[in-house]
Amino acid sequence: MAKGFLNIIIIIALLVTAAALTAAPYASAGEAGSKHLEEARVTVQRSSLSKEAKAGILAKADRAMAAGIPAEDVSVIITRGLSNGIESRHVEGLLEIATRTKEQNLPVRLVLDRTEQGLAKGVPADKISGVTQRLSEHLAAARPIVNKFESGGVRSTGAKGSEDAVETVARALEKSIPRDAVMKTGESVKERKGSIGLFNRAVDTMTTFVGNGMTTDQAAKMVHTAVDKGYSEHDLEAMERYMVNERRKNRPMDEVVSGMNSRMERGEMMHDMQMQDRTGGGSMGGPNSGGMGGMGGMGGGRR
Amino acid sequence: MKNNKELNRDLIHKILDGDAAPDEQLKMIAQVQADPDLKEEFDDIVGALRSVETSERMPAPAFFTAEVMRRLPPKKATIGRRVWDFLFKGRALKWNMATAFATMAILALIFTQVVRTRNAPVEIAVVPQQEQVVTVTMNLHAPEAHHVSVAGTFNKWKADANVLTKQENGIWTISIPLKPGEYNYMFVVDGKAWITDPNAETYSDDGFGNKNAVVRVKI
Numbered sequence: 001m002a003k004g005f006l007n008i009i010i011i012i013a014l015l016v017t018a019a020a021l022t023a024a025p026y027a028s029a030g031e032a033g034s035k036h037l038e039e040a041r042v043t044v045q046r047s048s049l050s051k052e053a054k055a056g057i058l059a060k061a062d063r064a065m066a067a068g069i070p071a072e073d074v075s076v077i078i079t080r081g082l083s084n085g086i087e088s089r090h091v092e093g094l095l096e097i098a099t100r101t102k103e104q105n106l107p108v109r110l111v112l113d114r115t116e117q118g119l120a121k122g123v124p125a126d127k128i129s130g131v132t133q134r135l136s137e138h139l140a141a142a143r144p145i146v147n148k149f150e151s152g153g154v155r156s157t158g159a160k161g162s163e164d165a166v167e168t169v170a171r172a173l174e175k176s177i178p179r180d181a182v183m184k185t186g187e188s189v190k191e192r193k194g195s196i197g198l199f200n201r202a203v204d205t206m207t208t209f210v211g212n213g214m215t216t217d218q219a220a221k222m223v224h225t226a227v228d229k230g231y232s233e234h235d236l237e238a239m240e241r242y243m244v245n246e247r248r249k250n251r252p253m254d255e256v257v258s259g260m261n262s263r264m265e266r267g268e269m270m271h272d273m274q275m276q277d278r279t280g281g282g283s284m285g286g287p288n289s290g291g292m293g294g295m296g297g298m299g300g301g302r303r
Numbered sequence: 304m305k306n307n308k309e310l311n312r313d314l315i316h317k318i319l320d321g322d323a324a325p326d327e328q329l330k331m332i333a334q335v336q337a338d339p340d341l342k343e344e345f346d347d348i349v350g351a352l353r354s355v356e357t358s359e360r361m362p363a364p365a366f367f368t369a370e371v372m373r374r375l376p377p378k379k380a381t382i383g384r385r386v387w388d389f390l391f392k393g394r395a396l397k398w399n400m401a402t403a404f405a406t407m408a409i410l411a412l413i414f415t416q417v418v419r420t421r422n423a424p425v426e427i428a429v430v431p432q433q434e435q436v437v438t439v440t441m442n443l444h445a446p447e448a449h450h451v452s453v454a455g456t457f458n459k460w461k462a463d464a465n466v467l468t469k470q471e472n473g474i475w476t477i478s479i480p481l482k483p484g485e486y487n488y489m490f491v492v493d494g495k496a497w498i499t500d501p502n503a504e505t506y507s508d509d510g511f512g513n514k515n516a517v518v519r520v521k522i
Contacts, residue, residue, distance in 0.1 A: 072459070113456055117511075120454055
């Protein structure tokens with residue numbers, strides 16, 4: 001009898017040890033998560049909301065975390081939302097959009113970032129909801145586009161690269177860049193046997209051009225030409241910087257576009273153009289340039 | 304004090320064992336012939352002896368020696384010997400269902416853990432060890448400002464997380480260590496005005512009608 005009891009104790013001890021060993025790597029992450037969640041709970045409990053409203057927010061928070069949204073983001077949305085005086089139903093709505101996005105297995109970082117950014121900037125909750133909802137829909141539309149190219153021969157750069165591309169395509173669609181223009185970019189990258197990273201950069205450059213005042217047609221044509229000419233990701237980034245720099249000099253966008261087109265026709269790579277401009281007295285921003293403009297600027301150094 | 308009968312019995316055993324002297328043998332024969340009871344006892348013993356001598360001899364079983372040795376009181380082993388035996392002596396494990404279930408549960412846990420670790424996203428599976436960062440310096444010329452901070456994707460847009468320091472020339476500055484990647488940001492002046500960095504590398508729509516500055520950090 002005593003021996004049997006001892007056996008049971010030993011078996012339980014073995015099981016507990018095994019469980020502890022397997023759970024150990026996640027202990028610190030769980031600890032950090034529970035700290036953020038506790039902060040959010042305290043904020044909710046201390047708020048002047050009704051009992052039902054508090055329960056509603058906490059239930060949404062639990063569901064969001066169960067879906068895989070980091071506790072810190074859940075905490076930021078709740079605390080920032082409540083401190084902004086946003087109604088509980090809107091806070092719940094923001095959590096709901098992020099949760100549904102995550103549950104669709106879409107990259108949720110962009111939705112969370114947009115939500116947190118909107119709350120930080122004091123954007124009205126209904127506007128944040130509208131923007132993030134549309135963004136979530138664009139992410140859903142972007143996923144099959146990226147999948148198509150990844151399975152169709154465009155070289156994958158891993159899960160992170162794939163998620164980045166989905167986010168970039170979603171932002172392009174958000175800027176009303178036609179799906180066809182995005183698809184054509186993908187086809188060009190595929191013909192060049194490029195990677196999903198190049199596709200990502202090309203679509204991002206196109207979005208940046210449009211966001212800075214270029215027409216969609218101009219931006220699409222310029223990026224497609226660049227990709228067809230074999231421009232690298234680095235060249236495309238340089239094109240963006242060139243455009244921003246020229247615009248900073250108050251040059252009209254049409255002039256900037258024609259200048260870039262003529263340089264591309266001459267077969268110049270954009271990073272070469274940038275070097276010429278820099279040696280010729282032009283100024284460029286950028287983290288590694290060490291430059292500092294008249295009003296502000298960026299500098300940087302490795303550590 | 305032994306009586307006659309007991310003395311005679313001793314003498315009989317002595318004769319049968321071959322230890323009696325010749326005169327003792329003659330004396331005994333005379334007594335046996337004279338005493339019918341003694342003769343009967345003598346004949347019985349002789350008969351028993353002959354029966355033993357003529358009976359078949361059974362061989363000892365194979366385990367006899369081992370069993371005898373096992374029943375001997377154990378010899379106390381030294382501590383070193385006992386440790387050696389514990390570590391290297393062959394032993395048969397006795398299983399029961401509870402132990403088997405427990406072992407299977409432990410193996411299943413370990414297997415699950417291995418599979419989960421292999422399939423885990425990079426951010427969960429890899430613990431960054433001294434990941435390279437680039438110190439990015441941000442500046443804003445705002446001589447009239449009383450407080451300037453920077454908020455962006457690197458700090459979850461917390462307006463009070465990274466505060467700039469004012470220099471004598473009216474330029475506010477801050478150096479932030481950032482991992483490689485692309486970050487959006489804006490300056491927050493006096494806690495309320497969100498200002499786009501006029502000298503940013505490039506810009507991106509923030510989705511709410513304004514432009515974020517963009518910095519791309521590379522090693």
